[in-house]
Amino acid sequence: VNMFMEPIKRLVSFNEQFQKGMAGFQRFIELLDMEAEIKDKKDALELTHVKGNIEYRNISFGYNHHSKVLAGIDIKINVGETVAFVGPSGAGKSTLCKLLPRFYEIDQGELLIDDINIKDVSLTSLRKNIGIVQQDVFLFNGTIKENIAYGRLDASDEEIIAAAKKANAHQFIMNLEQGYDTNIGERGVKLSGGQKQRISIARSFLKNPPILILDEATSSLDNESEKIIQESLKRLAEDRTTLVIAHRLSTVIDADKILVLTDDGIVEQGKHQELLNQDSGVYKSLYESQFELVS
Numbered sequence: 001v002n003m004f005m006e007p008i009k010r011l012v013s014f015n016e017q018f019q020k021g022m023a024g025f026q027r028f029i030e031l032l033d034m035e036a037e038i039k040d041k042k043d044a045l046e047l048t049h050v051k052g053n054i055e056y057r058n059i060s061f062g063y064n065h066h067s068k069v070l071a072g073i074d075i076k077i078n079v080g081e082t083v084a085f086v087g088p089s090g091a092g093k094s095t096l097c098k099l100l101p102r103f104y105e106i107d108q109g110e111l112l113i114d115d116i117n118i119k120d121v122s123l124t125s126l127r128k129n130i131g132i133v134q135q136d137v138f139l140f141n142g143t144i145k146e147n148i149a150y151g152r153l154d155a156s157d158e159e160i161i162a163a164a165k166k167a168n169a170h171q172f173i174m175n176l177e178q179g180y181d182t183n184i185g186e187r188g189v190k191l192s193g194g195q196k197q198r199i200s201i202a203r204s205f206l207k208n209p210p211i212l213i214l215d216e217a218t219s220s221l222d223n224e225s226e227k228i229i230q231e232s233l234k235r236l237a238e239d240r241t242t243l244v245i246a247h248r249l250s251t252v253i254d255a256d257k258i259l260v261l262t263d264d265g266i267v268e269q270g271k272h273q274e275l276l277n278q279d280s281g282v283y284k285s286l287y288e289s290q291f292e293l294v295s
């Protein structure tokens with residue numbers, strides 16, 4: 001389930017879900033339920049002028065009462081840093097990231113942005129400051145321009161084009177017969193996986209959030225699109241605080257900090273070479289078993 005979808009996306013995709021039948025409908029209802037649990041507190045502040053310091057302070061969280069996914073997590077991320085989360089499947093890397101836009105309520109501990117508890121600010125203002133890029137791209141039935149503008153609805157054409165250029169999407173868009181006015185989705189042109197990703201990256205450039213969550217693709221594209229996308233993602237992460245659920249060796253090597261998450265919590269942190277130097281380290285064995293093969 002794509003839990004990073006924001007409420008409006010859920011509504012837009014309702015029709016699509018419905019057409020996929022009851023299974024999809026059920027899922028939609030579940031997402032709505034989840035959303036309804038989390039509300040602004042009374043007198044919630046507006047989160048503005050975010051620099052992008054992030055702190056997880058003794059965080060515990062479980063999806064239900066009988067099992068904890070995360071316990072006693074302490075993390076400090078400084079403005080502009082890129083941190084890569086690595087660890088075995090199911091350790092809670094994406095859960096950790098989902099707590100930041102408050103898709104779930106933390107059971108214990110505090111999550112702070114620039115020393116402000118995220119529970120004290122409005123959900124809208126919190127999420128305005130966080131961009132999310134993931135493998136499961138959400139595009140709706142509409143023109144390319146509209147799909148990029150979804151990142152910021154009041155954007156001008158010039159801003160949309162500038163964002164597409166940064167995302168390495170401008171060229172392929174211009175090669176389409178109707179350019180930015182090309183309809184995509186069910187009734188329009190079918191885009192490749194890599195092209196869709198570039199549209200969503202353009203959307204994030206337009207939104208320009210101080211904080212970015214990047215869920216790296218596990219399934220690989222062809223080498224050429226892969227390279228183009230990596231390059232634009234790197235540009236997107238510049239000058240913002242970036243949390244990456246990392247699957248690419250190049251990402252962890254370049255990260256300011258790697259955080260190794262296992263069932264025991266954050267067990268190691270440091271830069272690539274530092275962690276590799278730890279002889280019986282978890283990172284070292286992860287590196288040997290996973291990354292070398294997929295890089």
Ligand code: ATP
Pocket residue numbers: 063069087088089090091092093094095096
């Ligand atoms: P991967 O590398 O495979 O993506 P991960 O480290 O990101 O794994 P999470 O996706 O955060 O791990 O999952 C952590 C644990 O929480 C897993 O045991 C998973 O089954 C469980 N989990 C994830 N999402 C939900 C959910 N919506 N409801 C209940 N349990 C969930």
